[in-house]
Amino acid sequence: DAGVTQSPTHLIKTRGQQVTLRCSPKSGHDTVSWYQQALGQGPQFIFQYYEEEERQRGNFPDRFSGHQFPNYSSELNVNALLLGDSALYLCASSLEGRIGGGSGETQYFGPGTRLLVL
C-alpha cells in the first residue's frame, strides 16, 4: 500500500518565477492538505482540498493556489516567488466521512518537496 507521494523532491527557482508541486494521496484517501515548513519551524497549514474544492485556508496570500483532480491527487501552485517562499512543502492525506470511527481521519504526511528560491 503506497503512502503519500510528492514530486519533485527538490526544486530550485528564482524570484518571480512560478512553481507547481504535486501530491498523490495514500490509497483510499480523498482529502489533501498542504503545509509549508520553514527551516527550524513547525509546519504551517496552507489549505485543504476535498471533492476538488478548497474548503479551508490558512493565512497565506493568493499567490498560493491549488487544485485537486478527480483521482484525488493535488497540485500546489505558487506564483511570483519570493525568497521567503523557500521551505519544505508537505502534503498530507486523510479520509473524509468517518467522523468518530476508526483512524481514517488521521492525516498522513508525504516526504515533502524542498523548494529553494534564489
Place this chain on the structure above:
Amino acid sequence: DAKTTQPPSMDCAEGRAANLPCNHSTISGNEYVYWYRQIHSQGPQYIIHGLKNNETNEMASLIITEDRKSSTLILPHATLRDTAVYYCIVRAKTSYDKVIFGPGTSLSVIP
C-alpha cells in the same frame, strides 16, 4: 495558535524509556491528542492518538491524565533512530480540522 505546550528539548539514553510530556489544559471534549514525529528533513510521521483512554501500538504508548489536561508519549526502548522532533497536537477527529503544529520537543537519544 497551537493548543499544546511541550519542553523544547530532551535527552534519553539508548535502550531506556523516553517519556515526552505535553500540556493541553484547554482541550475540548471532542478533541483528540495526536502525536507525530519528524526526523530531520523528512515528512512528519504519525505515531499514535487517543481521546481519554491510554493507547498502545507498535511504536509507542500514550498516557492521558484523567482530566485530559496533559499526556505523555512513551517510547519504551529508545534507539538512535528515535532522535527526532516530536509534536503533540490537539484536534477534533475530522478531516476538516487542520493540524496545527507547535514547536515540538527535540528528542536526542544518546548512545
